[in-house]
Amino acid sequence: MAINVTVNGEQRTLDVDPQMPLLWAIRDHLRLTGTKFGCGIAQCGACTVHVNGQPRRACVTPVGSVADQAITTIEGLEGDEAVAVQAAWEQLDTPQCGYCQSGQVMSAVALLKQRPKPSAQDIDAAMSGNVCRCATYVRIREAIHLAADKLEG
DSSP, rough: OEEEEEEEEEEEEEOOOOOOOOHHIIIIIIIIIIIIOOOOOOSSOTTTTEEEEEEEEEEGBGGGGGGTTTEOOOOGSHHHHHHHHHHHHHHTOOOOOOOHHHHHHHHHHHHHHHHHHHHHHHHHHHHHHHHTTTHHHHHHHHHHHHHHHHOOO
């Protein structure tokens, strides 16, 4: 079945089962491998993408449910919040092993778009679904604060 999606601003048609997880459509059919498979049950956040600007776990989202919607992966992330988050991540040397980082960055950017000056509690709530097995949570929180400060000017 042909499913039309817009991925990173580009119209794409996928000839896949509509129940296929969006993650596999992105990785296997569109060859965008920045979105990672973690747990497969929406508990770790490694597969976080944006659907119409909102973070969504791609591992449990049927691709048919996002037909004709705007999907952004880590490869297509752009804008002031994305630049600020990526710069803060680099400045604070936030990633350790790096596996979860694309999902962490996607969630952080979504948070800053909704709350430009988040509190520590806002950050903890927004990032609670993103697991980092290296436990870099303190650096992630610092990086989000730094990104917010950079956005504020």
